[in-house]
Amino acid sequence: MTVPFTTDRPALVDRLRAAGCVYAEDEADLLLQAADSPTLLADLVARRIAGEPLEHLLGWAEFCGLRVAVDPGVFVPRGRTALLVATAAAVTGPAPAVVDLCCGSGATTLALARRLAPRWLAAADIDPAAVACARRNLSALGVPVFQGDLFAPLPETWRGRLDLVVANAPYVPTAAVELLPPEARLHEAPVALDGGPDGLAVLRRVAAGAGRWLAPGGHLVVEAAVTQVDSLCAAFADAGLAPDVRHDEEMEATAVVGRRAA
Structure with a gap:
């Protein structure tokens, strides 16, 4: 069954949390900021729920107070x-x-x-x-x-x-x-x-x-x-x-x- 996509933040948080994302609220905010269209947001959320690292979707990771670019397939700094x-x-x-x-x-x-x-x-x-x-x-x-x-x-x-x-x-x-x-x-x-x-x-x-x-x-x-x-x-x-x-x-x-x- 296909879940209807929504840009509503609480609904996004619920979907991310149900997928096992521990920091669902923070992730929802970052994904909303990263997407410049509902279509892109729907794609990012679907990929995150499928298990892709958030950092690969955003294209960056925060490390020691710095924003570091992280390409797909590259180790995400912990x-x-x-x-x-x-x-x-x-x-x-x-x-x-x-x-x-x-x-x-x-x-x-x-x-x-x-x-x-x-x-x-x-x-x-x-x-x-x-x-x-x-x-x-x-x-x-x-x-x-x-x-x-x-x-x-x-x-x-x-x-x-x-x-x-x-x-x-x-x-x-x-x-x-x-x-x-x-x-x-x-x-x-x-x-x-x-x-x-x-x-x-x-x-x-x-x-x-x-x-x-x-x-x-x-x-x-x-x-x-x-x-x-x-x-x-x-x-x-x-x-x-x-x-x-x-x-x-x-x-x-x-x-x-x-x-x-x-």
Whole structure:
């Protein structure tokens, strides 16, 4: 049975809530603002009810007080990653050389550009769609975005000179990917979600590479699940990085810091 479409806000809220949208009232307001015609609004609401991420429909996500463009298929920045940003800003020194790996839309890079005064800043991702999106977000800042696997596309002259490396790498165990909400599982790139058998396959490689790319006294900051902390700290230690853990219960966020010896 086809439900008649309406621009009536309370009716939209009811439809979104019935579809499982937790923040139905906020979503209704955003969809109403985004649509310039009843036809477009009907399409957006139908797609949202079908499970498409709100951010992909709007074309942007809010992150750390910034509006970040997010293209279809690109990983949507999560609010909990604000802990990674805050931790990275707290541990690094003045005018750092910074690289954001697994940058996705470039949201973390944008937030760090605003909080720090980096002498140079770059981002990288293996997913072509993410790279294109990040380049659009970062073009006004003149920040280069490299396409490739972790450190591989970076200029070799940067090896051993980075003060800060951040990475919101995939850390969902492969078997748990199918348990993710459909809006993530069906609409975001698998390479941005699947972290291998225990979720740490990519993060171990990040740690191993960081030991070679960080300057003495430099820091690696990554996001992980709280249940992964012990294994990840061991991987950091194996890579020659002194580990430290930051956790925010309110955001349900965990960041792990590794420091290369001075």
